[in-house]
Amino acid sequence: MGTPLGDFIRARRDSVQPQSLGLPDRERRRAPGLRRSDLAARAGVSVEYLTRLEQGRDRNPSVAVVNALADALALDPPERDHLRHLSKITGGECVAQTEPAPPRRDVRPAVLRTLALLEPGIAMVTNRLGDVLARTGGFEAVARGTGLLDAPSPNLTRYVFTDPRARTSFTDWDEVADERAFELWCGPSAAGFASFTAELAPAAGSEFTRRLNGHVVPRRGPWRLHHPSGCELELIRETLELPDDAQQLVVLLPADEATARAVDGLIGRSSGRLRAV
Template identity: 70%
Template sequence: MGTPLGDFVRAKRDSIQPQSLGLPDHGRRRSPGLRRLDLAARAGISVEYLTRIEQGRDRRPSVAVIHALADALSLDPTERDHLRYLAKITGGECSAHPQPAPPRRQVRPSVRETLRLLEPGIAMVTNRLGDVLAHTGAFASVTGAAGLLDGDAPNLTRYVFTDTRARTFFADWDDIADEQAFDLWLAPSAENSAWLTAQLAALAGPDFTRRRNRHVVPRRGILRLDHPSAGALRLRRETLELSADAQQLIVFLPADDKTAQAVEQLRERPHGRLRAIS
């Protein structure tokens, strides 16, 4: 049985073309990408040891080995952080409980006050599981018509994978789906991630499971929305980590004048005047 660490190393190895690292092309092979022999040589470890890591038979590689693999795979800083995190949870530092509890949903009063000060801006408080914990009225103006805030406990990850409206609302749905699947690895704890994944896997089907296990580190570029009434919107995202709460404050800023005008018109509608803080 594999591990998240082994899956990530194998996926990255398969995605690398030997020519990009100055290595010879060995012709048609059953598996794409870099050979185990080449990666092991670049990392200074044996092929047998690399095989054990990829297959999940070695769950505690040393810090030196993790750094060597990151160098050998030419990982960027975000991918290196993810590799280190996977090594930690694979090694058992995040032990699983038989019945993991869901994450806390409370938002501190000072954070709620910060949201009020951000009005009439577009902002929300969320966590890595995708729970929308609090938001400004402008956020409701932009997302409410698409159904994201339906229900008593809105969750962005669940919405992306199980609500058909999401595929129209997010112009780059594939990228957003990869973002939400990846963020489950960065949830406050492995237990909380497992809690949501157990629910989503049955509802969202194999596409969700495949995306989560691919470990694609998202680039998080401009957020492009196809609003039901306002049309195309382009928003930049600024994320402030609330590390003490395992939450995030995300502010969405219009990326162009057309979007700014459209957002202003949405704010002027009755529902946009509400301070929709849950």
């Protein structure tokens, strides 16, 4: 059985073209990407050890090995961070764990007061699973009609993968889907999202499981939305991490004048009040 760490190393190795690292493409290969022997040589480890890592038979690489693999694969900073994160949670899989506690759903009063100060702006408090735990009236006005807030406990990840309206609402649906799947790996532990992914996978299907296991590090660009009212929105995201709560405060800002005017119109038709789930 593989591990998230092994899956990521193998996926990155398969995506690297030898020429991009200055290696000769000696002959046509049956599989794409970098040979295991080439990666092992660049990282200074044996092919046998790299094979054990990729297959999940070795789960505790040293910091030096992790850094060497990151260098050998020419990972960018977000990818290096993800590799280090996976090495930590994969190593912990060998230790017996208690049933993980569900993520907290309450939002601290101080965070709610901060959110209220952002009215009538577009902002929400969420967690890595995608639960929308609190939102401004501005967020509600912009999301109205998309289907995101129809559920009693809205969840952005579930919406993206199971609600057909999400593909219409998000102009760059594929990028948003990559990001939502990747976010699940960024929580405090791998076990923390096990029940959520098990519950979501049957409904979301291969679009979800392929992305979850592919470890594609997203570019995190602006959200481009086709609003049900007919207007096109481009919203820049600014995220404030709340590490003690394992939550995030996300503020969405118009990227251009056309979006700003459209947002003003949407919010002007809304009563605008803070909502916490």
